[in-house]
Amino acid sequence: MSESAALELKLPPKVPGEKPGTGHMEEFNVNFARFLMRCNAECGELAEYNMAGQQTVLMSGPEAQEAFLKGLDKQLSRAAAYQAMVPVFGEGVIFDAPPERMKTQLKIQVDALRYQNMKSYAQVIAQEVEDWVAGWGDEGEMDFLDEFIRLTLHTACHCLLGADFRYKMTEEFKSLYHDLERGLQAIAFVDPYLQQPIFAARDKARARLQELISEIIAERRANADRQYGDALETFMSGTYKDGTHLSDNEITGLVIATMFAGHHTSSGTAAWTAVEFARNPEFTPEVLAEVQQVYAQGGELTFEALRELPKLERFIEEVLRLHPPLVLLMRRVIEDIDYKGTLIEAGKTVAISTYGSHRNPDYFPDPERFDPRRPQANTAQLMWAYIPFGGGPHKCAGNAFALMQLKSIFAALLPRYEFELVDAPESYQDDLSAMVLKPSSPCRLRYRRRQP
Structure with a gap:
């Protein structure tokens, strides 16, 4: 101009x-x-x-x-x-990469979340939910924000890094990931390199995560004939225009970026979905009937079946309207x-x-x-x-994964349990202390097994 x-x-x-x-x-x-x-x-x-x-x-x-x-x-x-x-x-990953390399990295990330992979991810998430509720019993009370953070971290790790890593995952990994998340306070968008304890912890966590993920990469390269069907396999096989593969640093960065897209937003939205079912029980019967009908037809919730739950999807859409993750x-x-x-x-x-x-x-x-x-x-x-996920050519790459994960979780939970608020309805508020929205803590709900 x-x-x-x-x-x-x-x-x-x-x-x-x-x-x-x-x-x-x-x-x-x-x-x-x-x-x-x-x-x-x-x-x-x-x-x-x-x-x-x-x-x-x-x-x-x-x-x-x-x-x-x-x-x-x-x-x-x-x-x-x-x-x-x-x-x-x-460094050198997505927002720090030259435009053409950034474009290629984002394309590889999208490839990891395509239809073929999503079908296997749906089965993984269903199994994680089954394992999660196995010890609930008939009734109880939990902080569901903490529980959904744990569950969605497990599902994201399982889908992205494979079963081997998921079932060997230690508390160290969870702590490191938490330190990365805490490094995204509002002040980071003014200057992410200030001398702050949360930024020092962030940088230490990033370095250690690369060590852990590089160990997995080395193990897989030593077993090159095995197929894994997860996102890490897609990242390792991806190449730039000149035929070179991504470095361990770039692969680690894509794993972290995709986990943020698939877990960072899903945990808060899952907690809010449970709260809204407890706070608005009048909508539960029609959603529950829809889910039970799908179970009656096929016996299990496949990726294809999850796409045929419009009432559950509308409920989640309204949760995303009132409580958009970003x-x-x-x-x-x-x-x-x-x-x-x-x-x-x-x-x-x-x-x-x-x-x-x-x-x-x-x-x-x-x-x-x-x-x-x-x-x-x-x-x-x-x-x-x-x-809720942006729009246009740069719409969040993880939105389809996030929606599938949310539908999988509640399609499994609703036929089993009903939910009630533990605290006053107005006490469940948006926590706006970070750039990703979640309910304020504690987010306590009471669950009770449904009667046949």
Whole structure:
């Protein structure tokens, strides 16, 4: 865009309440989802706020969100916006890779989650759930956030790294993965290399995880004639255009990135799904009848059968509307943008809020009410308003795996158990302390075996 053309454009309205030096960082850290809703309410479709010197423009509403999600990397860069992920995924992996290598790595990641693999993953998840509930007994009480974190870590490891690793998995691996997750606090998106204890633990965990995964890779290379049918096999066989294979560091990074896509978001959503079944029991009978009908027809829930559960899927869609796992999506502006006569300058960050979008009463009437019978969210009319996994060419690669995992879990649980809240309904709140949404802890539910 020429300088003269840029001068003719207006600038985005600025969000009031900026403080010297830190801008809006303090308010953002207290409750960033509500802060973003204030930005939209006070400034409209575009709202510029200051994150300790990084000017960010929030784009709200389906039209603006469509422009964001359809933006090309050469204009709106994911890599530049997500440098906080580089120490987690590793140097030279995805957001730290040159564009062509990043494109190839993401394609290999998608290949690992294709239909053929998903069929075997469904069987793996079903078995993990069977093992999980085997010791429950007839009734009890648990913190289901902790339980789902444990379960989805097991299913993700089993699908990605294979049965051998899953059944040898130690508490060390779980602790290392937790340290990686803790390294994604909001401050990491300002500077992920600050001298902070959580960042030191993150870096130590990343190095140790590479050691553990490299041991598996070496063992598999020594047994090259064996087939595994998991994601690690796909990553090890993937190549760049010049025929070279991915390094151990790159494979480790893809494993971590795919685990984040398949586990990091699923555990919180699974916990919220259980809470919403307990908090809204009037919807359970129709979902349960649907699941029981599928069992009656085939005896087991295959990947194909899981695709024939529309009522369960609608219930999960409504959970994802009220509790979207990724609250904020970001891009860095590489070239000046003219958005409907407003200049968004290169160097700024642009962002969209799934949390705010899903609470827009123009598209979701009475938005705080949980209602899986509301008009289906994944329609053309709501395509750019309902965005739990983003959208466009960069939609989350793990969304199909996450949905399959959630349906597998609850298709197994609902015929066996009913759930009740332990604490007051209003005490179950979104935990907004990190960039991935989950229920506040403890998330206690009482379960009781269903009577025939």
